[in-house]
Amino acid sequence: xxQPVISVKHLYKAYRTSAGDxxxxxxxxxxxLRGDYVAIMGPSGSGKSTFMNILGCLDMPxxxxxxxxxxAVATMPADQVAKVRNQTIGFVFQGFNLLxxxxxxxxxxxxxxxxxxxxxxRHARAxxxxxxxGLNKHMHSHPNQISGGQQQRVAIARALVNQPRLILADEPxxxxxxxxxxxxxxxxxxxxxxxxxxxxVTHETDIAEHAKRQVRFLDGKIVQDTGASAxxxxxxxx
Amino acid sequence: MFSAMLGEAWHAMGANRLRTxxxxxxxxIGVSAVVLMxxxxxxxxxxxxxxxxxxxxHLFVVLSGPPRMGGARTATGNAPSLNVRDAxxxxxxxGVVGVAPVTMGKGQIVYxxxxxxxxxxxxxxEYMDIRGWRLSAGYPFxxxxxxxxxxxxxxxxxxxxxxxxxxxxxxAVGKTIRINQRPFxxxxxxxxxxxTLDGRDQDDTIIVPLTTAQRKLFGNQLPGxxxxxxxxxxxxxxxxMVEEALNSLLNQRHNIREGADSDFSVRNLTAIANSAAExxxxxxxxxxxxxxxxxxxxxxxxxNIMLVSVTERTRExxxxxxxxxxxxxxxxxxxxxxxxxxxxxxLIGILIGVSGAILVSVFTQAEVIISSASVLIAFSVAAxxxxxxxxxxxxxxxxLNPIEALRYQ
Ligand SMILES: Nc1ncnc2c1ncn2[C@@H]1O[C@H](COP(=O)(O)OP(=O)(O)OP(=O)(O)O)[C@@H](O)[C@H]1O
Ligand SMILES: [Mg+2]
Numbered sequence: 001x002x003q004p005v006i007s008v009k010h011l012y013k014a015y016r017t018s019a020g021d022x023x024x025x026x027x028x029x030x031x032x033l034r035g036d037y038v039a040i041m042g043p044s045g046s047g048k049s050t051f052m053n054i055l056g057c058l059d060m061p062x063x064x065x066x067x068x069x070x071x072a073v074a075t076m077p078a079d080q081v082a083k084v085r086n087q088t089i090g091f092v093f094q095g096f097n098l099l100x101x102x103x104x105x106x107x108x109x110x111x112x113x114x115x116x117x118x119x120x121x122r123h124a125r126a127x128x129x130x131x132x133x134g135l136n137k138h139m140h141s142h143p144n145q146i147s148g149g150q151q152q153r154v155a156i157a158r159a160l161v162n163q164p165r166l167i168l169a170d171e172p173x174x175x176x177x178x179x180x181x182x183x184x185x186x187x188x189x190x191x192x193x194x195x196x197x198x199x200x201v202t203h204e205t206d207i208a209e210h211a212k213r214q215v216r217f218l219d220g221k222i223v224q225d226t227g228a229s230a231x232x233x234x235x236x237x238x
Numbered sequence: 239m240f241s242a243m244l245g246e247a248w249h250a251m252g253a254n255r256l257r258t259x260x261x262x263x264x265x266x267i268g269v270s271a272v273v274l275m276x277x278x279x280x281x282x283x284x285x286x287x288x289x290x291x292x293x294x295x296h297l298f299v300v301l302s303g304p305p306r307m308g309g310a311r312t313a314t315g316n317a318p319s320l321n322v323r324d325a326x327x328x329x330x331x332x333g334v335v336g337v338a339p340v341t342m343g344k345g346q347i348v349y350x351x352x353x354x355x356x357x358x359x360x361x362x363x364e365y366m367d368i369r370g371w372r373l374s375a376g377y378p379f380x381x382x383x384x385x386x387x388x389x390x391x392x393x394x395x396x397x398x399x400x401x402x403x404x405x406x407x408x409x410a411v412g413k414t415i416r417i418n419q420r421p422f423x424x425x426x427x428x429x430x431x432x433x434t435l436d437g438r439d440q441d442d443t444i445i446v447p448l449t450t451a452q453r454k455l456f457g458n459q460l461p462g463x464x465x466x467x468x469x470x471x472x473x474x475x476x477x478x479m480v481e482e483a484l485n486s487l488l489n490q491r492h493n494i495r496e497g498a499d500s501d502f503s504v505r506n507l508t509a510i511a512n513s514a515a516e517x518x519x520x521x522x523x524x525x526x527x528x529x530x531x532x533x534x535x536x537x538x539x540x541x542n543i544m545l546v547s548v549t550e551r552t553r554e555x556x557x558x559x560x561x562x563x564x565x566x567x568x569x570x571x572x573x574x575x576x577x578x579x580x581x582x583x584x585l586i587g588i589l590i591g592v593s594g595a596i597l598v599s600v601f602t603q604a605e606v607i608i609s610s611a612s613v614l615i616a617f618s619v620a621a622x623x624x625x626x627x628x629x630x631x632x633x634x635x636x637x638l639n640p641i642e643a644l645r646y647q
Binding site for chain 1: 253
């Protein structure tokens with residue numbers, strides 16, 4: 001049997017607030033196989049972003065296990081987690097999160113700085129990716145000089161620059177109009193065809209339909225999963 | 239990767255130029271103050287040291303007249319209480335290596351159409367050794383000159399310059415000059431000694447045999463009396479003993495009973511000079527210490543701005559962490575920024591401090607010493623201040639939780 005890229009079992013997350021612990025994820029189980037294309041949906045506040053942040057190793061769960069590519073994230077030392085964020089995962093945010101002071105080229109090349117890649121290679125690889133997302137003409141512009149759709153392309157290029165196996169995107173089209181959203185989704189479709197595993201969060205059904213599999217969150221639990229195979233459901237219950 | 243971070247730090251510094259400049263200003267002022275103060279302090283120390291070594295070592299001067307208490311009673315006008323026989327007796331004392339009776343006065347010197355007014359020292363040949371005074375041309379006078387009161391003179395550099403012109407040492411030797419209208423043959427020219435501790439020109443002087451001065455220049459003094467006797471001890475360790483011996487010898491010779499006022503005073507010139515050197519050193523340290531306080535203030539300014547910068551750039555830190563920056567990458571980034579600000583500030587400070595020191599030396603003639611050590615110290619202190627005061631904000635940045643940093647508005 002193929003090893004899953006993502007294997008989440010009995011995952012709990014509670015936020016610590018002044019009014020006491022506030023549970024957000026309650027026993028979430030999910031397996032994502034290599035090459036899968038998953039859309040996570042659900043009402044606002046159902047815990048989708050919380051879940052994505054945990055998948056992206058930006059946040060830690062309160063309980064439960066998360067195995068990424070065969071490694072339990074909870075037991076990894078901090079530097080190893082940073083390396084995972086750098087090389088295994090490409091994270092795309094709703095709000096783009098580009099560095100305002102850096103050029104598009106430098107933004108895309110930034111993960112390579114932390115990977116210890118030489119300057120020439122950084123720029124060469126960043127250039128290739130900017131070309132791939134159709135922004136090679138704006139290489140030396142700054143994020144505030146381009147549109148939201150273009151910024152999201154830059155963010156995708158940045159997520160791809162270290163050739164990750166997994167792309168995580170939290171409402172990547174949330175700030176964009178429908179035409180631009182379609183263009184962005186076309187990029188994701190293309191990446192998935194190249195074999196990259198994609199998990200994205202969206203509120204729109206037509207966006208979700210780009211994915212091969214739809215997962216629905218409600219109140220911190222997965223209530224529907226179109227792709228839940230018998231084996232993964234079995235695994236989840238172990 | 240390190241070079242990429244240096245580039246980013248440089249970039250970040252340029253992002254808010256005015257703020258960077260103001261932060262740097264603290265460092266600039268601190269470093270330039272340290273460099274300038276150390277240059278002035280070390281210069282003062284060095285010129286004191288030089289005057290001391292020019293003075294001669296292990297020296298006493300025995301003055302005629304009672305010790306001056308409070309400075310009011312000066313013995314001028316009274317007949318000198320010391321004489322040449324006292325000097326001879328002193329030279330017999332254990333630990334004494336040289337004794338030179340000295341009589342002093344003013345004289346008008348004329349050569350051709352030039353004339354000059356200067357101090358005239360009448361003394362014995364030993365004086366040259368005691369003061370460690372060498373000749374740059376000609377020969378010293380001998381004890382036969384003292385015995386027969388010959389009219390010979392040794393001229394100081396300043397005197398030669400004023401009578402014969404620059405670099406005329408050799409020309410001056412053998413010439414006849416007039417001192418208070420009497421002809422003297424120039425035997426030699428004294429090597430330059432520079433200024434005394436209190437700023438007098440030691441080269442503005444003429445040395446003649448003691449007897450010549452007493453009989454032929456200053457006249458009507460009691461024969462054989464002198465105002466001062468210079469005494470040189472063998473070494474530092476016998477200074478105390480020699481001082482006691484001088485006092486008891488003179489008390490005995492002058493029939494002064496215990497407890498009575500003496501008619502002479504013994505001064506340890508070396509001790510006085512050493513304490514002047516000590517004062518100069520203390521002053522130099524104090525100046526440095528005061529200047530260092532401004533360095534500290536500059537460092538605190540850097541820390542303050544770095545803390546503001548970390549808060550302002552929380553989101554940026556979150557983004558960097560999200561794409562794979564390790565804690566130490568973030569730490570290094572902010573540390574580099576702090577260090578860069580302090581080092582650039584330090585370099586500018588060194589520049590200003592050095593030019594300030596040069597200006598001081600040009601405009602006040604005071605000696606300044608810009609030692610590479612003081613520049614190096616200022617530089618390394620500034621760099622460590624960058625590290626020290628940059629570390630806390632940088633660590634604060636590195637310890638941020640990525641998701642909280644990303645959420646920060
Ligand atoms: N840092 C936090 N501290 C406390 N509570 C939080 C925090 N972040 C999120 N929450 C709460 O957790 C719940 C889930 O939030 P989350 O952002 O995961 O929802 P979501 O499904 O992504 O919603 P949306 O579709 O609006 O993005 C919300 O009720 C929110 O109030
Ligand atoms: Mg969300």
